[in-house]
Amino acid sequence: MVDLKSQYEKIKPEVDKGIQEVIDACAFINGPAVNGFQSEMEKYLGVKHVIPCANGTDALQVAMMALGLKPGDEVITVSFTFIATAEVIALLGLTPVLVDVDPDTFNISIDSLKKAITSKTKAIVPVHLFGQCADMEAIMEIAKEYNLFVIEDACQAIGADYIFKDGSRKKAGTIGHIGCTSFFPSKNLGCYGDGGAIFTNDDDLDKQMRVVVNHGMVVRYYHDYIGVNSRLDSIQAAILRVKLQHLDEYAKARNYAASYYSKAFANHPKIKTPHIANNSTHVFHQYTLVLNNVDRTALQNHMAAKEIPAMIYYPVPLHLQKAYIDPRYKSGDFPHTEALCASVISLPMHSELDDEQLKYITDSLLEFIN
Numbered sequence: 110m111v112d113l114k115s116q117y118e119k120i121k122p123e124v125d126k127g128i129q130e131v132i133d134a135c136a137f138i139n140g141p142a143v144n145g146f147q148s149e150m151e152k153y154l155g156v157k158h159v160i161p162c163a164n165g166t167d168a169l170q171v172a173m174m175a176l177g178l179k180p181g182d183e184v185i186t187v188s189f190t191f192i193a194t195a196e197v198i199a200l201l202g203l204t205p206v207l208v209d210v211d212p213d214t215f216n217i218s219i220d221s222l223k224k225a226i227t228s229k230t231k232a233i234v235p236v237h238l239f240g241q242c243a244d245m246e247a248i249m250e251i252a253k254e255y256n257l258f259v260i261e262d263a264c265q266a267i268g269a270d271y272i273f274k275d276g277s278r279k280k281a282g283t284i285g286h287i288g289c290t291s292f293f294p295s296k297n298l299g300c301y302g303d304g305g306a307i308f309t310n311d312d313d314l315d316k317q318m319r320v321v322v323n324h325g326m327v328v329r330y331y332h333d334y335i336g337v338n339s340r341l342d343s344i345q346a347a348i349l350r351v352k353l354q355h356l357d358e359y360a361k362a363r364n365y366a367a368s369y370y371s372k373a374f375a376n377h378p379k380i381k382t383p384h385i386a387n388n389s390t391h392v393f394h395q396y397t398l399v400l401n402n403v404d405r406t407a408l409q410n411h412m413a414a415k416e417i418p419a420m421i422y423y424p425v426p427l428h429l430q431k432a433y434i435d436p437r438y439k440s441g442d443f444p445h446t447e448a449l450c451a452s453v454i455s456l457p458m459h460s461e462l463d464d465e466q467l468k469y470i471t472d473s474l475l476e477f478i479n
């Protein structure tokens with residue numbers, strides 16, 4: 110699905126130099142590489158504070174810990190996402206409230222969101238799925254009306270622009286009270302191990318989250334809160350500093366591949382290509398088709414026989430996952446999510462796809478769905 114090797118080969122001298130500098134300085138924890146990356150990321154995103162941390166799941170957890178949410182507080186998120194989004198809500202003893210998605214953008218349905226709000230609701234976690242922003246303007250209006258926090262799960266959308274009605278833009282993850290991202294290797298800005306970051310424009314939340322990621326410590330060895338240990342490794346920060354400089358160019362290459370795919374599948378009665386909303390740019394973390402009346406497993410096998418990976422993100426909605434079975438939910442509750450889980454398929458998507466590969470992939474798929 111990704112080609113990290115070819116990408117690395119193009120930036121090898123810069124990456125190797127960055128890693129060597131960390132080793133030479135023996136500045137393994139929170140050294141100049143981490144500080145440098147933090148300020149470069151703040152500048153890139155146009156956000157006041159970036160708090161590096163160990164992974165995207167921690168970013169979400171730290172965000173929720175810093176908001177001081179209490180057991181029983183309800184946090185609304187979507188049923189169509191990676192498990193981490195709901196996992197941290199459950200882990201903290203908060204109540205995950207799941208809602209459906211929009212069938213075109215795959216992002217949180219504003220109607221479902223409105224219906225899910227109760228007197229116990231404290232926060233909304235929109236997920237910018239597959240690289241495109243959720244309807245943040247509508248979400249922020251609802252949050253304001255009901256006095257809720259908004260934590261953006263921007264793990265799949267780093268670098269995407271949200272476009273407001275007045276034409277102004279902000280980077281994914283910088284619109285809500287807090288934004289979270291992941292630097293897992295296959296993410297759009299991936300390091301060579303685990304990594305993550307939290308964004309905020311709020312000085313108090315910034316302070317609190319820096320305390321939470323560092324064992325709840327305010328003054329050295331004085332722990333005012335129960336915190337966690339969540340740091341971005343210095344070697345990973347050195348790699349990310351190099352890759353951040355290429356992030357927009359990588360997004361361009363992903364968009365090129367996406368338009369190649371979408372052109373090849375245009376107007377096919379059995380294939381729905383990704384919808385590009387007018388309130389967001391798309392950074393195509395995934396290129397995901399919705400199939401109509403196609404044997405998906407047989408298609409996957411056909412592609413696998415041609416050595417083309419094709420993955421299902423995600424096969425089971427959160428409300429039907431074993432660990433999250435809850436009497437509040439049953440099969441049929443979120444029709445769009447359930448239909449998508451049964452009909453989506455994602456094709457290889459990364460910055461290194463060339464025309465020859467794209468033609469081979471599209472030809473192979475069309476050979477099966479004719």
Ligand SMILES: *Cc1c(COP(=O)(O)O)cnc(C)c1O
Nearest residue numbers: 164165166191193264265291293
């Ligand atoms: C990857 C991902 C996460 C978790 O990130 P990790 O770095 O793997 O912990 C959370 N939410 C979404 C939507 C993701 O895609």
